[in-house]
Amino acid sequence: MKFKRAVSKLLACTMVVTMVFIGNISNASAAGEDNGKYRDIQMSAEGDRDPFAEITSGCYKTSLTLEPTKTATVFQLPSSLKLNEDVTIKYNSSDTSIATVSADGVVTAQKKVGYARITTTVKAVDDGFEMEYQTLVKVNHDISKVNVSANVTSLAKGGKAAIAVTPTAVMSSAGYTVNYTASGAVSVQGNMVTAKKSGKGTVAVKISSAGKSIIKRINFNVGEISGKSSVKVKKSITLKVKGFTGKVSWSLDKKGKKLAKISKSGKLTVKKKIGTVKVTAKVKVGNKTVTLTKSVKIKK
DSSP, X not given: OEEEOSSOOOOOOEEEEEOOBOSOGGGSOXXXXXXXXXXXXXXXXXOOOOGGGGOOGGGBOSEEEEOTTOEEEOBOOOTTSOBTTTEEEEEEESOTTTEEEOTTOXXXXXXXXXXXXXXXXXXXXXXXXXXXXXXXXXXXXXXXXXXXXXXXXXXXXXXXXXXXXXXXXXXXXXXXXXXXXXXXXXXXXXXXXXXXXXXXXXXXXXXXXXXXXXXXXXXXXXXXXXXXXXXETTOXXXXXXXXXXXXXXXXXXXXXXXXXXEOTTOEEEEOSOOEEEEEEXXXXXTTEEEEEEEEEEEEO
């Protein structure tokens, strides 16, 4: 808070001193000691009213934190003063890209984080004396509350997953952007993830809003059936699950059952005919079951 004068002015005041006598004058000491027989000397002054004496620290905020697009008031004129009769008020923002202030003192945080100083200038109507009340406004955004998730994180090779970004209400009004970067066993295009090979993969999701950014990562596991893709008649091969650990259930398609058989351990033994067998491995991963498939060609 600071003040300034538009014009220096000397106020002349007339002081009236009143002594009120009570009781016998002989009871008063010569030194003028107050023995209860005299009231205090009363002084009064005739002069201009000082409106600034009525503006206390409770009338204005020295600091304020807002989220983007939110509003607040920083100055409240006391009810004992009348706007444009006792005082006039003007508001100013040091950085309107961070926070603006209307003619009636409503501060609006913009879609950008940072600091702005709001200056409230109060001017006395009678003598032009001015006082400035300053408020430091911080526009902040807790972008960490954004939620990022995938509909599935355990994938078969060639499988796909979708990533969903759920913004906060402030992000929705302030606007936001999302960028995806993949590494390891997966690739990503837009919000769609594709499993490339068995192993582990990660998608880094970068969300930016109102000048702040955050990166959230989603980890993926990719599995596949490993082993040869062809086998000769009356021969056998052993297939294994790669990328996942867990209980595996092996099976063949209806046509494949006429051409071969598969054991609980994944050993595929073919019969006399040639053709193609579709092998399925169902793997228990956590509380979900992931289905893997592989085509094996039977040849002479």
